[in-house]
Amino acid sequence: MYSDASPLHAQRPTLPARLPMAAAALWFTAFLASALPWLNQLEPAALLSAFWTFNPDSYPSVLAHFSWAPRVSMAILVGAALGLAGAVTQQILGNPLASPTTLGVAAGSQFGVTVASLFFPGVLAFSPDLPAIAGGLLAIAMVIALTWRLGFSPVTVILAGLVITFFLGAMNMAFLLLKGEWLGNLFIWGAGSLMQNNWQPFINLWPRVLILASLMLLLMRPLQLLQLGETSANSLGARVSWVRASALFLVVMLSATVVSRVGVIAFVGLAAPVLARLLGARTLESRIGWSTMLGGGLLLLADTLAHLASSWGDGSLIPTGTTTALIGGPIILLALQGFRNAHHMPGQTSTPAGFLPRRRPAGIVCAIVAALLLLTVSISMGWSPGLDGWSWTQVSQWNDAWVWRGPRMLAAILAGVALGLAGTLIQRMTGNPMGSPEMLGISGGAALLMVVVVLSGLEAGRTVQLIAATGGAAGALGLLIILARRHRFAGNQLLLGGLALYVFMDAGLRLVMASGGTEASKLLSWMYGSTWLVSESEAIGLLVFVLAISAMLAAIVRPLTILPLGDISASSLGLSVGRARLLLLLLAAVMTAAATVVIGPLSFVGLIAPHLARVLGQQTVGRQLQTAALVGGLLLGVADYFSRIVVYPNQLPAGLLAALVGGLYFLWGLSRHGRA
Amino acid sequence: MFTRLFTNSRLLVVALAILAAAPSFAGSWHHENGTLELDERPQRIVALNWAATEALLLLGVTPVGVADLAGYSYWVAEPSLPESGVHNVGTRVAPSLEAIAELKPDLIVTSAEMAPAADLLEQIAPTYVVSVYRKGSQPFNQALSMLTTLGQILDREERAQAVIDDIEQTLARLRARLANAGVTERPVALVNFLDDRHVRIYAPNGLFQTALDALGLTNAWPHDGNFWGFSVVGLEAIAPFPDARLVVLSPTPPGLSENLTDSPFWTHFPPVQRDQVYQVDAVWPFGGVFPVKRLALQITDSLLAGGSNLVQ
Numbered sequence: 001m002y003s004d005a006s007p008l009h010a011q012r013p014t015l016p017a018r019l020p021m022a023a024a025a026l027w028f029t030a031f032l033a034s035a036l037p038w039l040n041q042l043e044p045a046a047l048l049s050a051f052w053t054f055n056p057d058s059y060p061s062v063l064a065h066f067s068w069a070p071r072v073s074m075a076i077l078v079g080a081a082l083g084l085a086g087a088v089t090q091q092i093l094g095n096p097l098a099s100p101t102t103l104g105v106a107a108g109s110q111f112g113v114t115v116a117s118l119f120f121p122g123v124l125a126f127s128p129d130l131p132a133i134a135g136g137l138l139a140i141a142m143v144i145a146l147t148w149r150l151g152f153s154p155v156t157v158i159l160a161g162l163v164i165t166f167f168l169g170a171m172n173m174a175f176l177l178l179k180g181e182w183l184g185n186l187f188i189w190g191a192g193s194l195m196q197n198n199w200q201p202f203i204n205l206w207p208r209v210l211i212l213a214s215l216m217l218l219l220m221r222p223l224q225l226l227q228l229g230e231t232s233a234n235s236l237g238a239r240v241s242w243v244r245a246s247a248l249f250l251v252v253m254l255s256a257t258v259v260s261r262v263g264v265i266a267f268v269g270l271a272a273p274v275l276a277r278l279l280g281a282r283t284l285e286s287r288i289g290w291s292t293m294l295g296g297g298l299l300l301l302a303d304t305l306a307h308l309a310s311s312w313g314d315g316s317l318i319p320t321g322t323t324t325a326l327i328g329g330p331i332i333l334l335a336l337q338g339f340r341n342a343h344h345m346p347g348q349t350s351t352p353a354g355f356l357p358r359r360r361p362a363g364i365v366c367a368i369v370a371a372l373l374l375l376t377v378s379i380s381m382g383w384s385p386g387l388d389g390w391s392w393t394q395v396s397q398w399n400d401a402w403v404w405r406g407p408r409m410l411a412a413i414l415a416g417v418a419l420g421l422a423g424t425l426i427q428r429m430t431g432n433p434m435g436s437p438e439m440l441g442i443s444g445g446a447a448l449l450m451v452v453v454v455l456s457g458l459e460a461g462r463t464v465q466l467i468a469a470t471g472g473a474a475g476a477l478g479l480l481i482i483l484a485r486r487h488r489f490a491g492n493q494l495l496l497g498g499l500a501l502y503v504f505m506d507a508g509l510r511l512v513m514a515s516g517g518t519e520a521s522k523l524l525s526w527m528y529g530s531t532w533l534v535s536e537s538e539a540i541g542l543l544v545f546v547l548a549i550s551a552m553l554a555a556i557v558r559p560l561t562i563l564p565l566g567d568i569s570a571s572s573l574g575l576s577v578g579r580a581r582l583l584l585l586l587l588a589a590v591m592t593a594a595a596t597v598v599i600g601p602l603s604f605v606g607l608i609a610p611h612l613a614r615v616l617g618q619q620t621v622g623r624q625l626q627t628a629a630l631v632g633g634l635l636l637g638v639a640d641y642f643s644r645i646v647v648y649p650n651q652l653p654a655g656l657l658a659a660l661v662g663g664l665y666f667l668w669g670l671s672r673h674g675r676a
Numbered sequence: 677m678f679t680r681l682f683t684n685s686r687l688l689v690v691a692l693a694i695l696a697a698a699p700s701f702a703g704s705w706h707h708e709n710g711t712l713e714l715d716e717r718p719q720r721i722v723a724l725n726w727a728a729t730e731a732l733l734l735l736g737v738t739p740v741g742v743a744d745l746a747g748y749s750y751w752v753a754e755p756s757l758p759e760s761g762v763h764n765v766g767t768r769v770a771p772s773l774e775a776i777a778e779l780k781p782d783l784i785v786t787s788a789e790m791a792p793a794a795d796l797l798e799q800i801a802p803t804y805v806v807s808v809y810r811k812g813s814q815p816f817n818q819a820l821s822m823l824t825t826l827g828q829i830l831d832r833e834e835r836a837q838a839v840i841d842d843i844e845q846t847l848a849r850l851r852a853r854l855a856n857a858g859v860t861e862r863p864v865a866l867v868n869f870l871d872d873r874h875v876r877i878y879a880p881n882g883l884f885q886t887a888l889d890a891l892g893l894t895n896a897w898p899h900d901g902n903f904w905g906f907s908v909v910g911l912e913a914i915a916p917f918p919d920a921r922l923v924v925l926s927p928t929p930p931g932l933s934e935n936l937t938d939s940p941f942w943t944h945f946p947p948v949q950r951d952q953v954y955q956v957d958a959v960w961p962f963g964g965v966f967p968v969k970r971l972a973l974q975i976t977d978s979l980l981a982g983g984s985n986l987v988q
Contacts, residue, residue, distance in 0.1 A: 059918060059944065066941035067912045125931025177769065181751060185871040185929060188908060195873045195910035197941035314899035316907035317874065387763050387778055403799065404774035465792060525769045532770055533792050649766040649775035 016280035019290055026297035034072055034304040037311065038064055070196040074261075075303040075320075076296040077202065078194065079268055081209045081258050083295015085251045086269030087276070087288045088216055091223050092247050093157050096277070099269035100255035103157070103248075104164035106264045108139025109256045111168045114175050114186055132260030133253060139164050140252045144245060159439060162502070166438070166602050167663030170656045173524050178650065191319030191510040192263040194303045201261050212254040217288075219247050224284050264510065266321050267328030268299050275331050302327050321510050329504060360617030362626065369616075369630040373413070376634060380409050380641040385648040405644070407539040408531040412640035412654055413633040414542045415595035416605050420632025421553060422588040422595070423606030424613070424625050429584050436607035437592035441498025443601030444505040445476020446593055447527055451508040454523045465526070466597055473593030476501055477586070505601070529600035529655025531640050542594060549591055550629070556583070557622045600655035603639075604662025605632050612665075635662070705825060708788050709805040717831050718783035722776050722801070725768055726752050727808045727964040728785040731823045733757065734839045734966060735832045741765040741779045752960040754970055776800055785826070804829065808883075809962060811903050816886040819964035843969045847890035850976040854891055859979050862952070863896035864888060865920045868961075869928045869987065872935040876906045877914065884961060887972040896920035904962055911941070918946035923975060924955045924987045933986055948985045954978040955987050 038047050041060040051073070054065030086099045100106065112135020116124045123131060146160040176183055196202070222243040255269065272295035273287060279294075281287045302323040310318040381401060382393045393401050419437060426435040437443055449472030453464060479501070512523055592606070599605075609632035610624060618627040639658040643651055705712045722741040723729040729742045733755040742748060742757070745764035749757060763779060766772040773793070776784065777800045784797050787807040797803045806825070808818045820840065827836030854860050866878040866888075877897050878884040882905015888895050896917045901907040914920070936942040947953060956974040959967050 056944065059915075059946065062940065062944045063912065063915055066939065066944075067915070121930040125929075125934075177767065181747060184868075184876070185874070188870060188874050193874065193910070195912065197873060197911050198935075198939040200938065310909075310913075314879075314901065314907060315897075315909055315913050316899075316901065317909050317913075384774075387775060404777055530770060530792075532773060533796070535795060644772070644774070649764055649772040651766055651770050651772055653770070 019276070019279045019281060019286075022279050023290065023293045023297060026294065026301060030297055030301035030304055031072070033308070034068075034300065037308070038068060066199065067197055070199050070202050071194055071303070071307075072300065073202050074196055074205070075194050075300040077206055077209060078258050078262055078265060079272070079299025080292045080296035081213065081254055082265060082269040082299070083272030083276075084213055084216065084288060084292040085254045086271075086295070087273040087291035088219075088223070088247055089251050089269070090273050091284060091287070092244050092251075095158055096274055097270070098158055098161075099273075100251055101264070101266055101269060102165070103161035103251075104139035104143055104168060105136040105252050105255050106259060106266070107165040107168040107172065108135040108137070109133070109259045110172050110186070110190060110264060111135045112138070113189065113260070114172050114183065117183055117186060118175060118179055128260045129257055133256040135168075136252045136256030136259070137249075139168055140248060142167075144248065162439065163604070163607070163663060163666055166604065166659055167666075170528065170602065170659040170663070173528055174652060174656055174660075177524055177528075177652070178647070188317070188319065189263040190321075192265040192321030192324070193317060194262050194265075194299075194306075194320050195317075205257070205261055208257050209254065212250055212257070213292075216247065216250050216254070219243065219250070220284065220288070223247060263319075264321055265299065265324055266506065266510070267324045268295055268302070271324075271328035271331045272298055274334075278331070278334065298327060299324065319510065325504070325508075358617055359619055362618060362623040365616050365618060366626055366630060369627065369634060373630060373634045373637060376637045376641065377409065377413075380637065380644075381405055385645055387649070403536070407534045407536045408644075408654075409637060409640050410539040411534040411542055411598045412529075412531045412636040414539070414546050415598040416609070416632035416634065416636030417629045418546055418549070418591040418595040418632075419599075419603065419606040419636075420609035420613075420628035420630070421550065421625060422591040423608075423632070424610040424621075424628045425553075425584050425588040426606070427610045428621060428624075429581060429588075436604070436610075437588060437595075438602065438604065438606055439498050440588070440592070441501030442473050442476050442589050442592040443596045444498065444502040445474075445479070446470070446472040446596040447601040448472050448501070448505040448508055449475065450526065451505065451512055451523065454512055469597040470593050473589060473596060477589040525653055527600045527655075528602060528653035528659070529598065529643075531598060531643065531654045532651055534598060542598065545594055546591075549587060552587065553625060554622075557625075561621050599636060599658065600653060603636070603655040603658035604666060605635050605658055608662050608665050609635060703828070705804065705829060707805045708807060709791070709794050709803070712802050712804050712829070714783070714802060714829065716782070718781075718802075718829065720779060720781045721783045721785065721830075722765060722779060722781040724765070724771055724784065724786040724790060726960065727819060727822070727962065728787070728806070728826075729757070730755060730964045730966050731819070731826050732785070732830075734823065734964070735827055735830055735835050737830055737832070738762060740781060741776060743768040743771050751958065752963055752967075753958070755966060773797070773800065783829070808964060809904050813903065814881075815883040815905060816965065816968060819883070823965055840965070843965055846969050847887075847972055850972050851890060851892050854893075854976055854979065857980055860892045863894040863917070863920045864923050864975070865896040865914055865917060866923050866925065867914070868925045869932055870908065871929055872932055872939075873911055874908060875911055875914070877901070877909050878906050878961060881905055882961065883963070883967060884959075884971055887968045887975065890968070891972055891975065893975070906961065915941075915945065920947055921952040921954065921979075921983065922947045923978070924953060925961075926955060926958045926988075928955075928987055933988055937986060943985075950983075951985050952983045953985060953987060954983045 035044075035047060038060075042050070042064055046055075046061060047064055047068075050061065050064035050069040055061040082100070089098045089100060089103065090096055092098070109132035112131035112133070113124065113128070115135075116131035120131075142164050143157060143160045146164075147157050176186065225243075259265070273291040275294050275298070276287050276290040279290070281290045299320075303320045305327075306318045306320045306323040309323070310316060381398050382395070383390065384393065384401075384405065385391075422437045423435075426437060426440060429435070446469040449468045450465065453468045476498075509523070509527070595606075609628040612631045613624045613627035616627055616631075618624045636654065636658055639661065640654040643654040643657050646652060646657075702715050704714070720740045721732060721737060723732055723739045724743045726742075726744075726748050729739060729748055730752060732739050738758055739762060741763045743765055744767055745757065745762060747768075763775070765775045765779070773796055776797070781801045784801050784803045786797065786803060786805055788805060788810055789807070790797065790805075794803065794805070804826075806818070806822045807813065808815050808822060823839065824833070824836050827833040866884055867875040869875050878895075879897055879899060879901030880895050881900040881903075884905065885895055896914070896919075897907075899907065914922070942948055954975070956971070956978050959971045959974065961967065
């Protein structure tokens with residue numbers, strides 16, 4: 001399944017010496033660094049004995065026994081568990097970007113814990129595992145339900161995991177925004193902390209990890225068959241789907257159990273297997289074994305760095321999830337460099353989307369969607385709650401109401417149009433019905449820079465926000481171009497690169513969240529689309545911009561029709577494939593950036609508007625673009641209206657509502673139409 | 677006679693001028709985002725954060741709208757909002773501009789946190805921007821100046837002064853009580869438990885430091901926190917301060933007390949062994965001047981009543 005697991009490597013499965021050496025060096029450094037601050041209080045022998053005993057008369061000894069030793073043990077245990085879970089996940093899905101986090105398990109666990117904290121605090125006090133495991137299972141069940149019929153094809157699973165992460169993340173954020181004061185612990189939990197003051201959590205955890213890990217190892221042989229490819233494995237009698245499902249179930253149990261104790265530790269499950277492979281682990285056994293070893297060492301090192309950083313600073317907590325990002329991030333970038341994706345994307349083998357609904361006349365469909373859009377505008381302008389209940393605003397008074405309802409509605413609709421267009425472009429270009437600006441990471445790049453601005457402590461006015469978002473989108477685009485140039489802007493690499501960017505953004509977001517409540521709430525509210533901040537001039541500026549881009553698009557329908565025919569056919573039809581892709585990519589990126597400023601990075605509109613256009617029977621490029629634009633506008637127009645009224649006078653970010661509705665549609669639509 | 681008439685009329689003019697001047701009310705105040713110009717004393721005021729809400733209530737002015745009304749009553753509690761007549765205008769992060777506009781305010785009080793919405797707010801009503809909490813600010817001094825400036829703007833300067841005097845006198849009285857009882861020696865660590873492993877510890881650059889200073893107490897935690905005046909730290913981070921007394925602010929997470937009593941780290945912690953854990957009612961740490969008084973009262977009562985070895 002891996003490009004590097006080709007027969008060439010299989011012939012020489014000998015282990016390079018650098019692997020055990022690197023692992024030993026990692027463990028030694030990490031352990032020494034972790035012990036160093038204690039050596040001026042305790043003798044080395046006394047410190048080592050802290051793992052099993054303590055001297056009740058010496059407080060440093062009590063501290064070492066109940067704080068340092070359990071923390072070290074916990075870091076190793078959790079790191080090893082995540083490394084193992086990551087390696088198994090990557091084996092199941094045959095994708096080096098797979099990990100429990102990217103499959104939505106972390107978001108699901110967080111959702112479970114959030115719901116429990118708010119509504120059933122007793123459950124949380126009784127057992128932290130239950131809500132986390134339930135949430136993690138919910139997430140993975142959604143991913144499995146989505147991808148069941150597609151036979152868990154690798155990239156589909158990753159993308160579905162990302163969608164579920166967005167969806168459950170949106171639910172988490174809704175709670176955090178409305179009830180943040182009650183959820184102080186979740187801000188820490190979301191960034192991961194290995195702080196201990198007792199052995200009890202470790203004693204509770206290790207038998208569970210051991211049992212789950214042993215069960216996983218029992219699945220080794222069937223897993224190994226997966227490496228041969230689906231057809232060969234099936235013919236050897238392995239029930240591929242069943243093996244994948246049960247292995248995934250174990251992965252969820254393991255990561256949710258771990259995550260419920262220490263919070264979301266990002267990157268370790270991703271970086272450890274990648275590092276093992278980079279250092280030369282080839283066979284499945286060696287990958288799983290060394291990934292487990294390296295995971296333990298990596299997390300111990302990361303946690304020690306976090307601990308040292310917080311004691312060198314002003315003592316405030318540096319979440320371990322942040323340092324794992326600092327260590328894991330470069331490892332993953334390194335891996336992406338050499339990663340050649342030889343897989344088929346779902347749907348790529350057949351027509352761009354795997355289903356062909358009956359064609360319908362474009363005029364009628366467009367007219368219906370446009371009429372719905374008009375209806376939305378009228379209701380949004382007229383029917384609205386006030387402080388004394390609901391009332392209908394007369395058309396003659398719309399002029400006054402426009403100030404508060406108009407610009408945000410217009411901007412939301414325009415953002416929807418832009419995302420609909422960008423989404424169609426990307427889906428056409430990648431020939432993948434799951435491609436979208438969200439998945440491309442351009443929105444993620446815009447958001448990443450915004451996170452950086454908030455971290456730097458600037459009081460960001462509107463202009464700073466705009467500049468940051470545009471700069472971030474441009475940066476992400478530049479990175480993607482560099483990353484993808486050698487692949488001639490082919491779709492798969494872009495999607496995976498985008499995923500990596502999103503993971504970075506997420507790590508930054510969690511760091512902000514751990515540092516304190518208010519900045520986090522501000523940032524979250526922006527991230528999920530603060531249409532309420534849009535002024536009239538901004539809305540009009542956006543209108544001009546979107547009109548201009550639409551005009552340009554009308555001129556380049558042809559390359560879009562030709563590109564999905566394949567590189568060779570496209571070239572032979574006289575198209576400069578690389579240049580056409582670059583141009584389309586640029587257009588999509590610029591539109592995404594504009595929309596992201598308004599609606600935040602995480603709406604699903606760029607994903608579902610093109611999909612809906614297809615469902616509505618618009619197959620040719622031009623028609624799909626028109627309909628997708630209208631549908632996108634309609635979706636975000638409705639989302640903006642609801643964001644204003646559902647919890648009036650509180651507001652939910654419009655992008656969050658769009659993500660919730662869009663996520664539901666996606667779940668339904670993919671399970672119905674996604675059959676390849 | 678002419679002269680007299682002239683004198684009379686001149687007196688009249690002067691009198692008229694005085695009469696006209698007395699109710700008329702004009703002034704301009706510089707604030708963080710420009711200048712506030714007012715021709716009349718504001719009657720309908722909207723407060724977009726809880727520090728501002730508290731200041732208005734202390735001045736005896738009931739705002740027509742506040743952000744997160746229910747949250748204020750739960751977390752800040754004192755000074756209390758009237759049961760009715762005040763409207764909720766949405767969350768503190770993203771208030772509803774339309775709801776604010778519908779209240780037709782003649783003054784909006786907000787902080788620099790609302791900077792992205794500053795222009796839109798200014799469209800609704802004159803906006804006074806004052807941040808008690810921002811980088812490098814001294815929260816208590818900022819809160820004092822917010823209170824006195826709002827006193828000027830609302831023509832309630834005496835009331836503002838009375839509030840400040842009351843707080844100062846209360847603090848002095850409490851300080852004397854503590855000194856007489858001889859319980860000011862050991863430093864105090866002020867914490868909120870976030871879960872059984874992490875606390876929010878209140879730092880020397882925060883609002884609560886003012887209460888400790890006024891009571892003659894030392895803060896056990898030496899490092900500055902974020903500009904809100906706290907740091908999130910692991911419980912183990914307070915271990916290096918074995919001489920401290922631990923003041924725990926409610927509310928605490930469920931199940932905390934069982935988890936702590938099970939933990940030898942906690943039971944061996946010197947303050948716990950000395951029964952020097954003091955739990956006090958919730959005090960809003962990010963308010964204006966009033967929480968200082970509320971906290972000082974509670975700390976004093978609690979220190980004088982004696983501590984225990986557990987938290988509820």
